[in-house]
Amino acid sequence: MTTSTALLLADLAGVAVFAASGASAAVAKRLDLFGVVFVGFVAALGGGIVRDLVIGEVPPLAFADWRYATTAAVTAGAIFWLHPQFARLRTTVLVLDAAGLGLFTVSGTLKALDAQVPPVGACLIGMITAIGGGLGRDLLTGEIPIVLRREIYAVAALAGSILVVLLYVLGHTGPLPLTAAVLLVFGVRLVALRRRWSAPVPTLHPPHPTTPTK
Numbered sequence: 001m002t003t004s005t006a007l008l009l010a011d012l013a014g015v016a017v018f019a020a021s022g023a024s025a026a027v028a029k030r031l032d033l034f035g036v037v038f039v040g041f042v043a044a045l046g047g048g049i050v051r052d053l054v055i056g057e058v059p060p061l062a063f064a065d066w067r068y069a070t071t072a073a074v075t076a077g078a079i080f081w082l083h084p085q086f087a088r089l090r091t092t093v094l095v096l097d098a099a100g101l102g103l104f105t106v107s108g109t110l111k112a113l114d115a116q117v118p119p120v121g122a123c124l125i126g127m128i129t130a131i132g133g134g135l136g137r138d139l140l141t142g143e144i145p146i147v148l149r150r151e152i153y154a155v156a157a158l159a160g161s162i163l164v165v166l167l168y169v170l171g172h173t174g175p176l177p178l179t180a181a182v183l184l185v186f187g188v189r190l191v192a193l194r195r196r197w198s199a200p201v202p203t204l205h206p207p208h209p210t211t212p213t214k
Contacts, residue, residue, distance in 0.1 A: 011107065012071045014100035019044035019072040021097055022137040023079035029141045033080055039140050040076025041069065047132025051108050051125050055115040094193060101153070102185035105130040105160040106178055110168070119165045126161030127154060130185075152192035160185035 022043025026036040045062040052060035062068045108129025112122035131147045131154050138145040147154040163181045167173060 008067075010103055012067060013096075014103045015044045015068055015071045016075045017093070017096040017100040018104075018133050019075040020079050020093060022133065023076035024083065024093070025137055025141045025143075026076075027079060027083045031141075033077070036080045037073050037076040039137055040079065041072045042140060043133040043137035044072035044075070045069070045133065046136040047104060047108065047129040047134075050132045051111065051129040054125055054128075055112055055117060057115070095190065098186050098189035098193075099182075101130050101157055101189055102160060102182035105157045105185050106164055106181050109161045109164040110173070110178070113165065113168050119169065122165055123158065123161040126164060127157040130157040130160075152188065156185050156188040156192065159188060 019040040023036050023040035025043075026039035031039065045060075045068060048068075049060045049062050052058070052062075062072075105126050109122050109126025111129075112125035113119075117125060134153070135145045135147060160181050163184055164178070167177045167181065
C-alpha cells in the first residue's frame with residue numbers, strides 16, 4: 001500500500017467517524033432520513049469545505065472527489081437504520097472521534113501551509129478543519145456547539161495545529177513527526193474525557209437584592 005493510499009483511507013475513515021457522529025445526533029432529534037444524511041454530511045465534511053474555500057481550492061475536495069461525499073452519505077444512512085446497535089458503541093465512537101480530530105487537524109494545517117497561508121492562519125485553518133463539522137452538526141440539531149462549552153475539544157485541535165506548524169518551520173514533515181502531532185491531539189482529547197477536564201467558565205453571582213425606597 002502506498003503512502004497516498006494509506007492517507008486516503010485514513011481520511012475516509014475520519015469522514016465516516018464524523019458522519020456517524022452527526023447522524024447519531026440527528027437520530028436523537030428524530031429527524032427523517034434526509035435530515036440524518038444531511039447532518040451526517042455536514043458533520044463529516046463541513047470543516048474541510050470551509051478550509052478549501054478559505055485557501056481558494058474550488059471546488060472543495062468534498063465535491064470534487066465522489067468518494068468523500070459517498071462515504072459520508074452511506075455512513076449516515078447506515079446509522080439511520082442501525083442506530084439501536086450503534087448506540088451501544090458510544091465509547092468506541094468517542095475514541096474514533098478523537099482519532100478523527102487529530103487526523104483532520106494535521107491534514108488541514110498541512111494543506112493550509114502548502115497553500116502558502118502564514119503560520120498563524122494555518123493554525124486557525126487546521127483547527128477549523130477539525131471542529132467545523134461539529135459546529136455545523138450542533139447548530140443544525142439545535143445544540144450549543146460542543147467547542148463553545150467546557151469540554152477540551154477545540155483547544156486540543158489548536159495545540160495540534162501549532163505543533164504541525166512548528167514541525168513544518170523546522171523542516172520535520174515526515175511520517176513520524178506528523179504522526180506525533182496526531183497522537184498529541186488524540187491523547188489530549190482522550191485524557192480530557194477520562195479526567196473530565198474542562199476549560200474555565202465564568203462564575204455568575206446572583207444580583208444583590210435592592211433596598212426598597214420609601
